[in-house]
Amino acid sequence: MPPEFLETLIAGAEALVQVQDAPELPWALAEAVHDPAYLQRWRSGDVTRAEERAMGFAWDASIARRGLLSCGATLAATRDALQGGWGLNLGGGTHHAYREHAEGFSFLNDVVIAASWARREGLAARVAVLDLDVHQGNGTASMLAGQAWALPVSLHGASNYPFVKEEAGVNVPLPDGTGDDAYLAALEDEAFPAVRAFGPDLLFVLAGADVLAGDQLGRLALTPEGVRERDRRAYALAGELRVPCVTVMAGGYHRDPQRTVEVRLSTVREWVAAAGAAAPFGGRGAPPGSVP
């Protein structure tokens, strides 16, 4: 997102929640789930052109720090959720990062890092990831494959990147041009029952704005009202299950970046409404959001 639109997003969010600077993630938490040699190569710039192409941009010296800040904000949001029921990162959602390779603008898998941290600390025993970005959370699915404590659920465009989908977890592919009604039906009929059946005690929501009609990297056709209803229903599910809920923003690439900003702020508004209406877990009230 161009810097001026990022500033608009932060200013808009500050009118709704208390926005905090992101803390840096300790490297050890990334090393707990990613291959340490992979991390070291991306820290030092020892990457090939093919790796840069898969990532989507050329290596530069700020990649490691930006990754740590984005993941640090997701970790802070996870702490908020575990303490007060609700947590929010205005960035994050780098769900294409694998254990030992980067792709799709994703170097560190923030949600897997935070979920694994919560589990190791004994703060969560069953973690569901409701990935509503338009692209399949392939890195997340790969990293959580075969782990009985975690359930990745991905609702995504069938013909979008990644063109080879991971099979782990629950996958709900949607045809090009899917609009509000069909999207919300898939959410209610396929994604939510899977989360309910799994019975998580921690829920991550990737509230991708790239499901919006006109997104340059998406092929679905939701309206802003449809995205808002998606978010409202996701938070209602968290309330129904009385499970701490962490929201990260994931992708959004509308040709008019202001449209992406508006959808992001609508997610924040629904988050505030949900957090203010009930604290499903703990009692600290609406916690501050965090921004990378």
Ligand SMILES: [Zn+2]
């Ligand atoms: Zn995406």
